Amino acid sequence: MHADQLNPAQQEVVDLLGAPMDERPTFDPGLRDELRALLEEGLAPLVPVIESDRFDDDVLYLSKHRLAQAHGCERKFTAELSEPFQWSPPIARGTITHKAIELSVHWQGEASPLALVDEAMARLENTDRSIADYLTGCDPTERAELRAESAAATTQFAECFPPLKAKWRPATDSPIRAELCAGLIVLSGKPDLTLGQPAATVAGKVIIDFKTGRFSPAHREDLRFYALVEALRILPPRLLATYYLDQARFHPEEVTRDLLLSAAERVIDGAQRYAELASGSREPTVAPGPACRWCPAQSDCDEGAAYLEDAPDGHADW
Numbered sequence: 001m002h003a004d005q006l007n008p009a010q011q012e013v014v015d016l017l018g019a020p021m022d023e024r025p026t027f028d029p030g031l032r033d034e035l036r037a038l039l040e041e042g043l044a045p046l047v048p049v050i051e052s053d054r055f056d057d058d059v060l061y062l063s064k065h066r067l068a069q070a071h072g073c074e075r076k077f078t079a080e081l082s083e084p085f086q087w088s089p090p091i092a093r094g095t096i097t098h099k100a101i102e103l104s105v106h107w108q109g110e111a112s113p114l115a116l117v118d119e120a121m122a123r124l125e126n127t128d129r130s131i132a133d134y135l136t137g138c139d140p141t142e143r144a145e146l147r148a149e150s151a152a153a154t155t156q157f158a159e160c161f162p163p164l165k166a167k168w169r170p171a172t173d174s175p176i177r178a179e180l181c182a183g184l185i186v187l188s189g190k191p192d193l194t195l196g197q198p199a200a201t202v203a204g205k206v207i208i209d210f211k212t213g214r215f216s217p218a219h220r221e222d223l224r225f226y227a228l229v230e231a232l233r234i235l236p237p238r239l240l241a242t243y244y245l246d247q248a249r250f251h252p253e254e255v256t257r258d259l260l261l262s263a264a265e266r267v268i269d270g271a272q273r274y275a276e277l278a279s280g281s282r283e284p285t286v287a288p289g290p291a292c293r294w295c296p297a298q299s300d301c302d303e304g305a306a307y308l309e310d311a312p313d314g315h316a317d318w
């Protein structure tokens with residue numbers, strides 16, 4: 001078999017992500033201003049809340065994670081807001097794997113997944129980020145588990161994705177951001193992988209997030225949020241795709257004007273919930289679900305305890 005021959009999973013990636021120019025959608029160049037105006041009008045009532053003493057920060061930052069929290073169980077969200085961020089094995093594994101994949105995309109020559117993971121861990125340990133302290137503080141067993149699990153995820157990526165060509169313009173963990181309401185509200189994110197770019201008003205970018213486990217509608221919402229931020233920056237992407245590495249399966253979604261308008265409404269609704277809960281202007285509601293498993297309010301929550309008695313298996317991101 002020739003080294004350039006692709007396995008069926010890799011071929012599926014090429015078939016889905018490659019689209020002739022005349023099959024790509026075109027977007028109105030005024031759409032970014034229209035979306036901005038819609039968002040700023042909907043978010044305007046929150047400006048006095050953010051500027052008041054009831055809101056701890058000077059700026060309301062919205063990420064896909066924060067929006068998912070605001071649209072999930074509000075009691076859990078409120079509990080998480082009062083807890084400082086802490087590294088855990090699943091979060092560290094995701095960070096190491098993302099770094100290893102980033103290295104693999106730009107690596108000159110061959111490198112095994114384990115070698116990429118070792119390099120990723122060494123790089124992260126030499127940053128001034130808090131993960132450096134976490135990794136250096138891990139005991140040998142935790143470290144070996146992190147290394148093994150990150151290598152397994154990196155191996156799955158290498159199995160499923162074809163070698164990414166420079167002309168596809170691959171970018172990993174590239175930050176995107178849009179500031180609204182004179183910088184008081186910031187939408188930001190880091191898609192796992194983007195390929196392509198727009199040409200004039202023809203959409204060309206594909207945004208991909210990697211997951212393991214089952215499909216969740218929340219994964220689709222994460223990507224719609226990224227599509228909205230891209231649309232505010234330059235032009236909407238043409239395709240969104242959640243890729244489940246353990247299944248070697250895509251869940252693709254084409255980007256449309258209606259999708260972006262719906263994503264903007266979800267941002268306005270999520271920002272409103274966030275501002276109300278963070279400023280203490282109303283009591284949080286409860287919504288038992290799979291997230292009860294890792295909820296910091298679980299020990300005091302009767303609804304969560306009742307749900308967990310008969311809960312199905314959860315799913316995980318990396």
Ligand code: SF4
Pocket residue numbers: 073074075076286287288289291292295296297298301302303304305
């Ligand atoms: S245990 Fe479940 S229902 Fe209760 S606060 Fe946490 S996530 Fe919400």
